[in-house]
Amino acid sequence: MSQKVAELLSRLEKRLDRSSMVSANDAGPRYQEDPDGKTGAPPEFVLRPHTTGEVSDILRLCNDARQRLVVQGGRTGLAGAARIQPGEAVLSLERIAAPDREAATIVAEAGAPLQMVQDAADAAGLLFGVDIGARGTATVGGNVATNAGGIRVLRYGMYRAQVLGLEAVLADGSILTSLKGLPKDNSGYDLNQLFIGSEGTLGVVTRACLRLHPKPSTEVNAFCALASLDAAIALLGLLRQRLGPLLSAYEVNFAPLYGAMVAGMDAPAPLPVGSPVYVLAEIQGSEPDRDGERFAAVLMQAVEDGVIDDVVVSQSPREFRALWAVREDANRFLFSIKDLIGVDISIPLARMGTFLKEAEAAIQAIDRNADIYVFGHLGDGNLHYQVRTMDPAAAYDIVYRGVAAAGGGVSAEHGIGLDKKEWLHLVRSDAEIAAMRRLKAAFDPNNILNAGRVFDLAPAASIRDVPPL
Structure with missing residues (x-):
C-alpha cells in the first residue's frame, strides 16, 4: 500500500464505519468479476457507503487525493464499465438500497435491485415499466447510468423515460438533489438527463425518483413461427396498427438459435423447429373481456394472410410465463x-x-x-x-x-x-465526442470517476487541457 493510499484511508476512517471499508486483501474476487468472464485488476480498496452524505465525503476526499474510483452496482453490465483498472478503488453502492413509494412514483436508492422496485410497485397495484433478465441483480444506479432498456421499451420507453428526478454526487462531493417527481418542470437546465446513460463518468447517482404505471389487468402473449424477417416486420406493423398501445413487447429469435435452444430445454418446445424466424409478442391491457379477443383476431388474420406460419397463444398465467421462459432460455444457452x-x-x-x-x-x-x-x-x-x-x-x-x-x-x-x-x-462524430470530453472536464476535472470508460482523453494531455465549451 502506498503512502498516498494509506493517508487517504486514514481520512476515510474518520467518516465511515469499519464495515464500509474493505481492504484489497479482504475484497476477494467478487468485485473483480464480470458476467462475461473477464477479470479486472485487484482494487486498491473497496468503499461501501450507506448514505448520500457518505458518498459525498468519499468523493471529496478521493478527489483531493486524485484517487481514481470505479463505481459499481450489481455488476451485470456487458461492456466492462465496472471492471477495475490498475490503481482504481471501488465505490460500491450495494448498501444504498431502500425503495420508498409515494403516489405513482417511487424513490429508490442506487443499490436497490430492479426486482425490488418491481415488487414495491406491484404491492401498490402499479407497474414499473423496465424489465430485464438480470432483474434480481442489476441495480437502480447501474440502470440509470446505462439507460437500461429491456423487453418493454416498445410500450414504456428506455429507463430515461422512467426517471422523474435524481440525486447525484459530483466528483468534488457536491450533492445535486432533484427528487420532486414533477412531470413538468422547465426551471432551468434539466441536469438529471446528463447523468442518465453517462456510465458513472460525470457523477454518482445515489437516488432516483421513478415513474410508475397502471398495472395491466390483461397479459397475453403469443409465440409465432414466420418465414422471414420481412414477415416479422410486417407482423409488427400490423399489431401496432390494430392494437396500438396494447402491444407491450415484440421479441425475435432467428434460426439456428431456436433449434439449438430446444435441444437442451427441459420443457416441451412451444412450436416445432425449422422456421427461419420466431417472434414472441405480448399485449398488456385493462379490458380483460376484450383485449385477448382483439389480439387473437389480429393473429388469426395474419395466419390467413400468410404472414404467420404457425402460432400458439397463452391461455393462462402459467402458459404466459412458459412462453417468456423460452425467450429467457436464450441467455442460458448462449452463456454455456x-x-x-x-x-x-x-x-x-x-x-x-x-x-x-x-x-x-x-x-x-x-x-x-x-x-x-x-x-x-x-x-x-x-x-x-x-x-x-x-x-x-x-x-x-x-x-x-x-x-x-x-x-x-x-x-x-x-x-x-x-x-x-x-x-x-464509427457512430459519433468528432464534434460529439469532443463535446462529451468537455462535459467530463467540467464535472470531473481531476478525472477520478470511471476514467477511461466511454472514451479516452488525449494521451499527452490532462483533462484540464480540454478546450472549454
Whole structure:
C-alpha cells in the first residue's frame, strides 16, 4: 500500500464505519468479476457507503487525493464499465438500497435491485415499466447510468423515460438533489438527463425518483413461427396498427438459435423447429373481456394472410410465463458456449435485413465454421448478435462497421464501458465526442470517476487541457 493510499484511508476512517471499508486483501474476487468472464485488476480498496452524505465525503476526499474510483452496482453490465483498472478503488453502492413509494412514483436508492422496485410497485397495484433478465441483480444506479432498456421499451420507453428526478454526487462531493417527481418542470437546465446513460463518468447517482404505471389487468402473449424477417416486420406493423398501445413487447429469435435452444430445454418446445424466424409478442391491457379477443383476431388474420406460419397463444398465467421462459432460455444457452463473442446493437428496421445478410457473409468468408446466433427486441430495433469464431477481432470489426454503415448504434442498452470505446467514433462524430470530453472536464476535472470508460482523453494531455465549451 502506498503512502498516498494509506493517508487517504486514514481520512476515510474518520467518516465511515469499519464495515464500509474493505481492504484489497479482504475484497476477494467478487468485485473483480464480470458476467462475461473477464477479470479486472485487484482494487486498491473497496468503499461501501450507506448514505448520500457518505458518498459525498468519499468523493471529496478521493478527489483531493486524485484517487481514481470505479463505481459499481450489481455488476451485470456487458461492456466492462465496472471492471477495475490498475490503481482504481471501488465505490460500491450495494448498501444504498431502500425503495420508498409515494403516489405513482417511487424513490429508490442506487443499490436497490430492479426486482425490488418491481415488487414495491406491484404491492401498490402499479407497474414499473423496465424489465430485464438480470432483474434480481442489476441495480437502480447501474440502470440509470446505462439507460437500461429491456423487453418493454416498445410500450414504456428506455429507463430515461422512467426517471422523474435524481440525486447525484459530483466528483468534488457536491450533492445535486432533484427528487420532486414533477412531470413538468422547465426551471432551468434539466441536469438529471446528463447523468442518465453517462456510465458513472460525470457523477454518482445515489437516488432516483421513478415513474410508475397502471398495472395491466390483461397479459397475453403469443409465440409465432414466420418465414422471414420481412414477415416479422410486417407482423409488427400490423399489431401496432390494430392494437396500438396494447402491444407491450415484440421479441425475435432467428434460426439456428431456436433449434439449438430446444435441444437442451427441459420443457416441451412451444412450436416445432425449422422456421427461419420466431417472434414472441405480448399485449398488456385493462379490458380483460376484450383485449385477448382483439389480439387473437389480429393473429388469426395474419395466419390467413400468410404472414404467420404457425402460432400458439397463452391461455393462462402459467402458459404466459412458459412462453417468456423460452425467450429467457436464450441467455442460458448462449452463456454455456465457450469463446462466444456478443454485441448489443441497434439497427433501423428498414436496413436490418441487409445488415444481417452482409454481416453473416463477411464473417463466414473469414471463418467458414463460425456459428452465428441472433435474437433481441425487434420492436425497438435492438439485436443481440453472438458469434463463435476463431477470429473474434475480425468479427467485431465486421459487425460494428456494418452497424455504422446501416445507420445504427454500437450499443443499444449496455453502454460503451471499456470494451466498445474503440468503436464509438464509427457512430459519433468528432464534434460529439469532443463535446462529451468537455462535459467530463467540467464535472470531473481531476478525472477520478470511471476514467477511461466511454472514451479516452488525449494521451499527452490532462483533462484540464480540454478546450472549454
